[in-house]
Amino acid sequence: MRSSILAVLASLGLANAACSTVSKVTHTFYGYPDNDPPGPATAYDCGRGFKAGGTGTYADPLTFASAQGEFKSCEIIYDPYLRKYLRYEDYCQQCTEDWAASPKINHIDVWTGSPTVNGGQQQIQCENDLTPADRSQKIVRQPATNLPVDTFGTALYVKGASPACRTSKVFPNYNIGDYCK
Template identity: 80%
Template sequence: MRFTFLVIFSSLGLTALSCTRVTKTTHTFYGYPDNDPPGPATAYDCGRGYKAGGTGTYADPLTFASAPGEFTQCEIIYDPYTRKYLRFEDFCAQCDTDWKASPKINHIDVWTGSKTVNGGNEQIQCENDLTPADRSQTIVRQPAKNLPVDSTALYVKGGSPACRTSHVYSSYNIGDYC
């Protein structure tokens, strides 16, 4: 009897930890110049001292902003569109409006950088260039820790090119990730 209970309990635990897909997610980008206030400050401290950052690996997820309650503070998700792990570290006003709409609209706003450099209008244009159509993406909650990662920075002021639009992946099979 005890063994049966442990097997059932263990099976339930594995189900609770398996990945889930969030479809029809609006996916935008933000950075130093259009953060509120401008700079790298975040609403939540997830180990970086209230500063946005990350490379997109599971060990160093890239910051994303969203609505309070849409994700758990410091939750790590996987984004097949950028092939990056993202961590919920910041507040997004438009995401909050979307989350409170009826019906609710899932919305993430992904950090493009930098911690120290304001890319100005060039960076804002890059964020617009990276942004796919509204409600067109699927993200993964409770992702595996070994999914493919492209740790290329999405924006680098003075880089050639500064905006890395070739490092987003609009064609993917979500079944490969969850």
């Protein structure tokens, strides 16, 4: 009986028995100007032809980078700080150093901006402005597919827009229990 109820709840998107949360995550940002090499290239092809991008929906997750072995290639996570789904598509050197530390430090580096436009120093400053304190965030692994997504002005940095840096598109006050029960 209990498994039948869980199956029904899961099918309705009300429960996700497989989800788990990761606490104390260092959360940084990168984009065209500070990718290595500069541009949209990613380490893994998850359906975009080795190019960073995404809007943050489950069907079109935003690219993130991390350490090899911290996530599975093309794994989708949910980030309540951004209210976006993210997909592990790229390598991050600082994330790798953090993951090798003792104790291990979870670290994600989230793509900002366009895959075709270099925002230069203004974009790098935006990335810094978006970055919360080290080890202050939480993420959801194996998330439900219907969590709230902020898609209004989806890019966190848009060169030439006013404002170019969307610092109003971060949501530091959340209850992780609302996203993984």
